[in-house]
Amino acid sequence: MKTSPLPLGVASRRNVFIALLGRLLAVACAMLSLRAAAAESPRLVQSLDDDWRFHLGESPDAVLTSFNDQNWRQVDVPHDYVVEGTFAEKEPQPRAGGPVRQDWYWLHGFLPVGPAVYRKTFSLPTSAEGKRLWLEFDGVCSNSHTWLNGQLIGAQYSGYTHSRFDVTAAAKPGGDNILVVQVDPRYDGWWYEGGGIYRHVRLITVDPVHIAPDGVFVAPTVSGPGDGNKADAVVVAHADVTNTSSASVSTTVTSEILDANDQVVATASSAHELGISSSVKVAQSLPLARATLWSTEKPNLYRLRSTVRVANRLVDQVTTNFGVRHVRFDAAHGFFLNGKHLELQGVNLHQDHAGVGVAVPDRLFTWRLERLKEVGCNAIRLSHNPVAPFLLDECDRLGFIVVAENRHLGDTYVDQAPKETPAVEHRDLSALVRRDRNHPSIVLWSLCNEQWIQGTPEAAAMIRAMKQRVHELDPTRPVTAAMNGGFDSAVGMGGVLDVIGVNYNPGVYDPMHKLFPATPMFASEIASEISTRGVYATNHWDGYYGDRERGYASAYSITAGPGGQTVENAWPPVAAREFLSGGFVWAGFDYKGEPRPFGWPVVNCHYGFMDLCGFPKDSYYYYKAWWTDAPVLHLFPHWNWTGKEGQEIPVWVHSNCDEVELFLNGASLGKQAVTPLHHLEWKVKYAPGKLVAKGTRKGAPIEATRETTGAPAALRLTADRSTLTADNADVAVVNVEVVDAQGRVVPTAGNKIAFALTGAAKLIGVGNGDPSCHEPDKANSRSAFNGLAQAIVQTTHTAGEIVLEATSPDLKSARLTLHSR
Known part of the structure; x- marks a missing residue:
């Protein structure tokens, strides 16, 4: 049958329709393939955060499987038990024979620290038989020993390095398993470091043929910055594949890159033979044309999906977020991201927050980062330790430049390593780099902070060894260290660092640049201004301005800590020097401990431009004025x-x-x-x-x-969000204001506020930003400090309405309704 040809326009439209339909079908098939692959992934990650039993003190018999822990308190982790204590001026008796610093208790913020024990019973399915089982702790503070079913499976002395134990031999598939963690943080105390299982815990079940822990490394390279938004890239996907089975296997390892729309944009596969108890390091090159670059303004992320198959059976799959960006530190012109000059407007961060101590919920990390974005901060130095993985995930997602820092110089766990310390293994440093090297936010590995041997040849030798180890694990990033001395030494660590970090001492910027003209520099710590939110004392004592009796420093930006500078003497020297890549303010937030220069009754520092609750101090607006383009x-x-x-x-x-x-x-x-x-x-x-x-x-x-306000008349509650996730982890940050009859915050109010919570939620902490407040962080009440207080509400696994009511004598109460889903 002969048909007449269609008119040209109709035929063209039909061809276009067919082409579009083909593309849509291809996209649909690709999405179905992705969902199927994700659904069939055999790797099982099980959270062990809920339902622990806790005992404050030592309990040697608790490691026995027959031990009865029913009288112990039930807790969920993350958990910081030190923040639950009572502030006391008198130092407790230190542990006999322990290497405790004389100023330990003072530095730790006058909260007693002692040993504790955690126990948890969990079940394993029979399907775990024949699998490999890893137990992971993101952070336990500290000196921890872990037991499973009566067997000691490992120890971790660092409170910041993550732990991973192979528990295959000790676990009991098809039955109950008893996990015991003993902790003793009495040996620590550089600042407030808390105590307990204060980060997430998980159990990972994998096939005998699997990708090794932290075995995926994504190394994207671009020959140049392109147009600043897109550039041609080559992504080298590394995967360490291990065979722990009793037979040799033939494997196929595949790497797929997925864009922000979950579309596969590059693929590579290769076959590998693995003998019994052997492993192979796989490296696959994937061209990525016109890759969308990651930046602080547009933090675009890709995902690498690494899969392992044996006889066409999927045995393991790991998905890794990464970003493509072009980073350059220039000794004469500073820092460049994707070809554009970027002044690093940074802060230093410790990890604790009012009400929760170091057991910071994930959402609270996000909230704190959002506050920093608002002030114009674009960079964070993680002082002075590995951090929770989620914090780095959020830095990737929100667009922060990160300096990731190792805890100590060398292999020791003391803050001042002796000259004879060997520099060979670097266990903590290696763990830091292997775990965190895929984060696009990280641009520098910082090897140490303020070590007293920094100007000596011994320090230079240790830095060389550490640098070599870092570059073995990650050849894509330079190393740095934060120096507060040894600046004029050509034989110290300054001569072997890729990038030099200078703490304070703005007077050495120019001489250091002259001594090391080919080495990029940045100001790793600046300021250390001391100020208390809402306190405007102008009386002078011992070189400081403030209220000595109560331990408050003036908020007028007129006093700084030992060796520090006020904001107007700290930031201008950085901003004026093109060769400096930028500066990192000490600190973004106040933190517990280091109550310099006062000591008791002060229990936390005054260094932040936000207080311990995240309420801005006046210097916050100095940085916002000069770090952003917004009118400030x-x-x-105040005017009361x-x-x-x-x-x-x-x-x-x-x-x-x-x-x-x-x-x-x-x-x-x-x-x-x-x-x-x-x-x-x-x-x-x-x-x-x-x-x-x-x-x-x-x-x-x-x-x-x-x-000039009237007297306190009412309370006002404001939450950062009204809808939460019912996952026993999500939180709402609720700020409390004491207001007058016209709704104006009363800036001197100190009314005691009581909280009542109904619904499926927990009040996990309260605070007010007062550095001398000795009221408990774990309570149902809190006094306002200069008109403000804060409550942190956490969901449970049950969805529903949550109502928080705040009351205070003679004030109109306030109610806030939240919803968890």
Whole structure:
């Protein structure tokens, strides 16, 4: 049968339709293939976070399988038991014979530390028979010993390095298994380090033929930065494959790259023969044309799916996130990401938070990073230890540059390694690099912080050995170390580092650059300004400004810790030097311990530009003004100065406006031009009313106000999110404000607030940011500090409505409704 040809336009449309349909079918098939592959992955990862039994103190018999732990307290991990203690000025008796520093208790924030024991009973299916079983701890603080079914399976002395034990021989598939962890953090105490199983725990079940732990390494390279957004790349996918079976096997190892839309964009496969108890290192090259680059503004991520098959049977699969980016440290011009100059506007972070200590829920890590993004921070130095894996995942996802830091120089667990320390194994350093080398956020491996031998040839020898080990595991990243001395030594560690980190000492930036002109540099720690949120004391004592009796430092940015600088003396020297890659403020948040320079009654430091709850201090707005393009006009102090009528009050402004004019009760107090990187100041005789700052930035007006408030009248609750996941882990950060009858925060309020929680949730911690507050972090009440407090609410496995009510005598109560799903 003969048919007439279709008109040209119709035929073209039909061809286009057929082509589109073909593409859609191909996409659908690829998606189905991906889902099927994910569904059939034989690797089983089982969380062991829930339902532990806990005992504070030693219990030697607890390792016996017959031991009865029913009278022990039930807890979930992550768990920090030290933060549950009571602050005490008197130091407890140190452990006999223990190498405890004399200032240990002081540095640890006056919270007693002792040993403890955890026990957990869990079942294993019979299908685990014949498999390999690994027990993983992301972090246990510290000096831990782990037992399974009465057998000692391993020890980990570091409180930060993850532990992984092969428990195949000790486990009992088809029955109950008893896991015991003994911890004793009394030997630690550089700062507040907490105690307990404070990170996640999991059991991993794999086939006898499998990818080794931390055995996937993704090494993308680009010949150049392309157009800054896309570039041609080559991804070398490494996989360490192991055969622990009783027979030789023929394997097929496949690497697939998936883009942000879950589409496979590159594939490579190779066949490998593995003998009994043998392994093979597989390296496959995958071209990736026009790869979308990872950056701080657009943190694009790819996924590598590594699979192993034996006789066409899938036996293992591991999925790894990674990013493609072009990184360059330049000794003369600083840091470049994807061909674009990027000033590292960084902070140093410890890992604890109000209410929870070091047992920080995953969502709280995200919340803290979001606060840093808001201030314009684009980089984080992880001081001074390996961190929770989830924190690095979020740095990848949110777009932070990361300096990942090793805990100690050499192989020892003391903070000042002796000259004779051997530099051979580097177990902790190796574990850090192997676990974290696939994170695109990490651009530097920091080998140590402030070691007293840093200017000596011995230090240089140790750094060479550590550097060699790092580059064996990861040849794609340079190494650094943070130095606070030995700057003028050409034979110390400065001469062998790929990138030099300088802590404080802005006066050495130029001499160091002259001594090592070909070595890139950055300011690894700056500032150490001491300030207390909402405290505006101007009295002077012992070189500091503040309230000595209560242990508060002035929030006016006029005092710094030993060797440190105020913000206006710390950041400008960094910003003025093109050869510096940037600087990292000490610190982003206050943290427990290191109560310098006060000691008791202070129990946490004052170094953060946010307090322990994440409430901004005034210096937060200094950095926001000069780290972002957003218009900033921050006026302080508060304007509640009853009893000081007619007295001069220093009024400051942090702003990136062109000029600012100040008004009190409608009368102008003068206009000032803004000098970049510096504050504005007026001396104002106090009179109750309204203080207003009016600025202009590029012709656009901006205004800030401080008003004399009334007495506390009510409470107000605000949560970061209203809908949570019912997974026994998700949290809502609830901020509490004490307000007057007009809804204005009362900046001097210290009312005691009680919390009542109903629904399927737990109140896991409270705080207020007061560095001298001795109220417990684990409680149903908390005093406000200068008008603010915080409660952290965590879901359970049960979905439903959650209601938090806050009450205080003589104040109107507040209710907040959340939902978990």
